[in-house]
Amino acid sequence: GDQETVAREVNAWQNDRNNKESRINWQFTTKESRVKLKRLYPSFND
Numbered sequence: 001g002d003q004e005t006v007a008r009e010v011n012a013w014q015n016d017r018n019n020k021e022s023r024i025n026w027q028f029t030t031k032e033s034r035v036k037l038k039r040l041y042p043s044f045n046d
Contacts, residue, residue: 001009
């Protein structure tokens with residue numbers, strides 16, 4: 001296809017990929033970040 005079509009397809013793929021990664025990162029942040037970061041940032045325990 002032409003350059004405009006390719007750019008549109010790449011943007012759609014990136015948006016889909018970013019949305020999936022955002023959900024994964026959000027779940028990781030919510031469930032595990034405090035546990036994993038506790039030893040790096042002991043002040044969280046105060």
